[in-house]
Amino acid sequence: MGAWGTAIFSNDTASDIRTEYREFVQDRVPDDEATRRTIASFAHLVERDDGELWIPLAAAQSEVGRLDPEVRARAIAAIDRGADLELWAEAGRTELTRRTAALQRLREQLLGPQPAPKRLRRSWRHVEDDLTPGDVLAFTAPNGRTALFRVVGIHRSRYGDSPELDVLDWVGEHVPEPEILSGLRAKRAPASGNLPERPVVWQPNRFRKTDPVWHEAGFVRVARFAGWPSRAARTPGHSGLWRAFSLSVTRNLDDGTW
Structure with missing residues (x-):
């Protein structure tokens, strides 16, 4: 305790x-x-x-x-x-x-005397009704380098919905054509400790109505591949607000980590 x-x-x-x-x-x-x-x-x-x-x-x-x-x-x-x-x-x-x-x-x-029963209002929760598995998002840093992310699932809980994004193994200045884009693979994190090799996953969140959504944080949808299979199990990854996610991506693109 x-x-x-x-x-x-x-x-x-x-x-x-x-x-x-x-x-x-x-x-x-x-x-x-x-x-x-x-x-x-x-x-x-x-x-x-x-x-x-x-x-x-x-x-x-x-x-x-x-x-x-x-x-x-x-x-x-x-x-x-x-x-x-x-x-x-x-x-x-x-x-x-x-x-x-x-x-x-x-x-x-x-x-002592007890108060009358109170009704508790549910906290606000974000419902993800825009992004869907198969969407590909692009983010371009101030230096002109662009990273790509593919929505592979939507994690839903009583606290809100958040997309699971694979980091695609690609960085450049111009988004590839759809036939190339659809074949890009996800970056893999090396095995460590008890965790096997796995995709590099981000899970951006919104906790308040005032928190930015994906397009307000600088992300752009560049493709939607219909029928993309959603990942059933939640994959361990990085979590945070969309704004913090965009700042992290910018740092990675600036220092050449991606």
């Missing part, structure tokens, strides 16, 4: 529990089912005496007015047993005092 403070959600596990539970609420999963699924995801914590599951789950439920009586009972029991205070005692008296106070505040909150 990585902790950065004494508050209820100031550690990795508690934060993950809260996030998962709130996502179920955002998805309009019924309360009982949201509780069951969250517990199932963290089943290895169910029997822990320190309440590592029950305390943050109860706190997360109380925040949105959906506190389950059984979850509350387990959380209160864990707090009354001293929960994880032995661990905090090792961090020093000040940290122990702060953690104790945080748990007592939560105890009072769980036993």
Whole structure:
């Protein structure tokens, strides 16, 4: 458990529990089912005496007015047993005092009047409805050198869609004709560690509406090869915003890496 403070959600596990539970609420999963699924995801914590599951789950439920009586009972029991205070005692008296106070505040909150159920709005997510497998994008750096990228798949998650781009093994000043373009192969990264030789893949993202889309970051679609097979499995690669991607490509083209 990585902790950065004494508050209820100031550690990795508690934060993950809260996030998962709130996502179920955002998805309009019924309360009982949201509780069951969250517990199932963290089943290895169910029997822990320190309440590592029950305390943050109860706190997360109380925040949105959906506190389950059984979850509350387990959380209160864990707090009354001293929960994880032995661990905090090792961090020093000040940290122990702060953690104790945080748990007592939560105890009072769980036993007090609960707010009405709240509806949580889903966060904005980018839906990729423009790029498709088979699209070829070009990016030209200020020095006139151009790199090419082929869309080989669209990775979709609750946080947004992002294309997977193979870096094509070509750099020049003029985009090749379609018959040459269609036959270009992807650059390969050498095997390293437990990873075999693999394509060099970029996965540009948008996290906010204000983040630029591909054509706003300087990329141009130069071809679309219909029927291009999408790669089923996600390939490990570089991830980042389109703007950061364009800056990285520019550096590679400037220094001759590509």
